[in-house]
Amino acid sequence: MGILPAFAAAAAVLQLSVMAETFAQPPVFQDLPDVDLIRVEDTFYYSSSTFHYSPGAPILRSYDLVNWEYLSHSLPTFEFDDPKFNLTEGRAYNDGVYASSLRYHKSQNKFYWVGCMQGHGRTYIYTAPEIDGPWVKASTIIDYCLYDAGLLIDDDNTIYVASGKWTPNGAESQTWIAALNENLQVERQESVFQSNEELGYIEGARFYKINGTYFLWLTNPGVGRGQIMLRSSGDVWGPYDSWHRVLANNGAPIEGSGAPHQGALVDTSDGQYWYMAFVELGTSGRFPVLAPLEWDEDGWPNVVFDENGHWKSSYDYPLPRRDVEPIEGRFEFADSKIPARFEWNHNPDNEKWLTGHDGLMLHTATVTDDFFAARNTLTHRILGPQSNVTIDLDYSSMADGDRAGLATLRYNAGWIGVAKDGNSTTVQMVDHVEMDPSNDFVTVSKGDVIAEEPILGDRIWLRCQISTKSPNLSIFSYSTDGETFIELGQAHETQQGAVWFTGTRHGIFNFATKNHGGYVVVKAFDIHLH
Ligand SMILES: *[C@@H]1O[C@H](CO)[C@@H](O)[C@H](O)[C@H]1NC(C)=O
Ligand SMILES: *[C@@H]1O[C@H](CO)[C@@H](O)[C@H](O)[C@H]1NC(C)=O
Ligand SMILES: *[C@@H]1O[C@H](CO)[C@@H](O)[C@H](O)[C@H]1NC(C)=O
Ligand SMILES: *[C@@H]1O[C@H](CO)[C@@H](O)[C@H](O)[C@H]1NC(C)=O
């Protein structure tokens, strides 16, 4: 009996070395923009921006750069004495964590994360002894918004941050370097690069030291979709007078996507360099794409393109494949911690939710008739290219006026859920819930009940499907036995076009329109590709 598995494993290893396995873009089909990447020994970590979602700045782990699993967050909560992040006074929609940076400090054996809080103006540094925490606020940098920060820990352990600067007129197409002192405050900051017409508008700084040379890795967002690299062969402060164009509109590695840009570089322990950029894909969000780099004689890295100069839709695996937790799954919320793939819409009211053997108990956390004003909506990124979510909901303890269910949200939303009004309990499909992104994200429409059906009992299954063919359409259905699903209402259309940086998400919600006191129990959340 003992021989067979060992033999099978040996055969699998043999097979791997014979057949080069390829991966398809994107390595992880979820909205994970503003990639930063690090390697610690043989493990890779991926950090991403999350805007107003809490906890912020998720960390994913991989051993092969292709298969990623959610691990933790660098920003446990927005603890900044600013009520808009709690959604109690004002709202932080689209503010919060912009491009931020993760590094491992070898000699301190500590992880560092830095980010400017957009819409709040300050920069925060968090550190952790282990990648999965505890992450603790180590510094508040009051007078600086280190916009799109890129950390570098130099060989002498000095910590530098390359960044842009946010002005009332927007970011200013300039790169600054800040040196931090022992208290993690800015000791010196210098502008080291002002972009020009030839290179275009730049932001999204990453900062590297490779074989003794300092490199700035900068992006041209918008129509240009490019990436440039600058270097200073001597001093950390420059001059950064030598440059190289890495990307300029190099194709659409995912069908229908924009061109790759921004992101980060990482090396493998066997000396290869890889580039994880991201592409935009309509309302679905921004997805990572991965490609190998080759260094040329002049000491610049170049993406390995296809014969047309396009980023390929597939490459050979960087390293032997190693599976991690799958992106599809069933979550029953039995542990005290909510899995890291979920994030709340703003800081939650922690008195109002509980996990346990029955599932996730959600007490109403806000009395409102406005979905976007309700706290404690638990979100999950939609899965590309098709997302299929079902929640199993016990609604027996809802109070008069409560609304609970499953939403699709961006700056507009639609939902299916249970509405309790007096003695009437119905399942409703509500559409046209909408904020105005050009006017402080005020709610301009609280939604229309498109369809409703009376229901009896205490349990309902609610489903949302977002198909490949129309990634901005959500189809909602429900079941009272968990087997037969009935479509309700109309297809909800996620809107595109306004300045809103996060992709479409699924959201589980429960809010009161009259009084607190009611609750629901989410017995399971199932997410699948279909
Ligand atoms: C936000 O909520 C947290 C947790 O409930 C609380 O400690 C904090 O004081 C609140 N912050 C503000 C500014 O209201
Ligand atoms: C760094 O230097 C080592 C040793 O000379 C060399 O093997 C390697 O290719 C260099 N890496 C880069 C990215 O230039
Ligand atoms: C709700 O049900 C109770 C008990 O059957 C009844 O007394 C009450 O009139 C009902 N309320 C409404 C609004 O129908
Ligand atoms: C939804 O996506 C389709 C293309 O798939 C596009 O034509 C349509 O304009 C989008 N709708 C909105 C509201 O953005």
Ligand SMILES: *[C@@H]1O[C@H](CO)[C@@H](O)[C@H](O)[C@H]1NC(C)=O
């Ligand atoms: C959606 O997922 C459920 C399992 O949660 C599955 O039974 C159903 O068939 C899926 N729907 C599609 C269209 O794949």
